[in-house]
Amino acid sequence: MSIWEYANPKKFMALSAGALPWTVGLTVLLLATGLVWGFFFTPDDYRQGSTVKIIYLHVPAAMMAINAWIMMLVTSLIWIIRRHHVSALAAKAAAPVGLTFTLVALVTGALWGQPMWGTWWAWDPRLTSFLILTLFYLGYIALWAAIEDPDTAADLTSILCLVGSVFALLSRYAVNFWNQGLHQGASLSLDKQENVADVFWLPLVVSIAGFILLFFTMVLLRTRTEIRSRRLKALLARERVA
């Protein structure tokens, strides 16, 4: 039994139907724990005051904004190489979710930046990169919406996703080169020296886990919707032929 069997739409529907209640429950639990813990049971930062608490939305959203694109890249590759329809539809399903995370990261960043840097927006490399990422998401989603034939759409969006990934990476370096910026360093990294303190760190990890599950659940739900809409279209087409 290989992992690819789950790429069969029927198997996927059955499996995801069983998994969804669990992932929904776990998402709610983790998000509630992480956010409530973070918002109400952590001390204020000595420098940033209570504004620091937006970190529990900002950092996970920003991480997932990038991870969603990476997931789309992987599923697009799977579609191009193995032509599993669920994979292509999962990429389609993930794009609006990723776009939403990107916008959440930008808005929470602006809300955080205003009291900290005294400005809602600065052309800082990280901020600019996210703005560019938004454009990539918009183009990808618009291309899906513009093409009628689902297989053609899957092929073209996959090609765009591959090419886009290369250029998104290039843009990231270009933007870094262009302006050194005022954004603080990464909040989480493997060498612990630069990390935020433990009191902030634990609820942050819980929030991040919650956001990962939230993304997973939403993509699962949206992929199921896409599969159903494909089936509906097939039924309608069949009626037209008959």
Add this chain to the structure above:
Amino acid sequence: MKALLLRDLRLALRSGGGFGLGLAFFFLLSVLVPLGVGPEGGMLGRIAPGILWVGALLACLLSLDRIFALDQEDGSLDLLATAPIPLEAVVAVKACAHWLVTGLPLTLIAPGLGVLLNLPPGGYGWLVLSLFLGTPALSVIGAFGAAVTVGLRRGGLLLSLLVLPLYVPTLIFGAEVVRRGTGGMALATPLALLAAISLGAAALLPFAAASAIRVNLR
């Protein structure tokens, strides 16, 4: 392949419109910006590199949808796809033709427009060099976007939405070269990166574009 290049050039010259339009747009933009920003020379000189690069980029964008859409409408694209030339080469040649009728003329008139925008004297050489190295990337990336949208009825607007994010690195490095050039700063890095983007795009994107065209033709 030479035949295809010559045909595209001849078509561009005979149909007039598309080829002059980009240049006119570039010129108009360079006239409108000072009218909008005010005549103060120092300020214009400072933003001139960016304005000229953005202008060249937008002027290039204007004629992108013609690269494949016209051939698709009259059936030539089907015939080219069954011809002995690989579709990748067709893409490369058509991108090259697009560059010869837009990117190259834009590069050549850019110094004149630099005068209008009070570009400091040190910048002209770098402006021409950066456009010369960067506009091929604009044409090739644009040809990729045109290939993706070739089958769509209202592809024009979508084409801009797809292509503009892809233009970001080229724009950043291109304008950076001119900005550093006018300031007399070291610019070997952005210049090398700009050339690398053009070469890399020219080497790899025709494959992506050709596969997009094959998908669109089926």
Add this chain to the structure above:
Amino acid sequence: MFLSLSSLAVARGGVTLLQGLSFRLLPGQALILRGPNGSGKTSLLRTLAGLQPPAGGSYHLPPDSVAYAAHADGLKSTLTVAENLAFWARIYGGPADGDHALAAMDLTPLARRRAGDLSAGQKRRLGLARLLVTGRPLWLLDEPTVSLDLASVALFADVVRDHVSKGGLAVIATHVDLGLSEAAVLDLDPHRARAIQSSGFDEAFA
């Protein structure tokens, strides 16, 4: 040099139109496809031209052997008749005997005209003259006689007959009687795909 199909199926927009097509076409043979509108003649020709993948089965033909002519003639209105023809001759690397092709389709007096100034029938004739300069043995023709008058249809039939008699092949989708009595006729009606069996939804993911 031959064309062979073994239980080929063709689809358009994900819907299978024709299935179980098997035949073999040898040099010197022409085949006329008949079938009502929407039966998949165009999709079959596009599949054989390599423009779309088969939905099932397979076909065999030597590489670079196809000249395809469809509804659009691939003409540039700002180029002259001779320039249009010369362009395709160079692209296909075939015999650069444009004059012969022009004469065969009775276009010689129009050689210096802009293609945009031609009438619909004249454009069609130019589109068909292109076949002669490709030097390709297998002609795939999709409704070649659209907008041709009777005299031009006869002229075109002569060109096809001449091509086939020199060892060429032709597959022609047409409703008109070309007067090619020697050509075999394939009725596509028995090959039309039945409405999809209702064995679950997932043929949406063929």
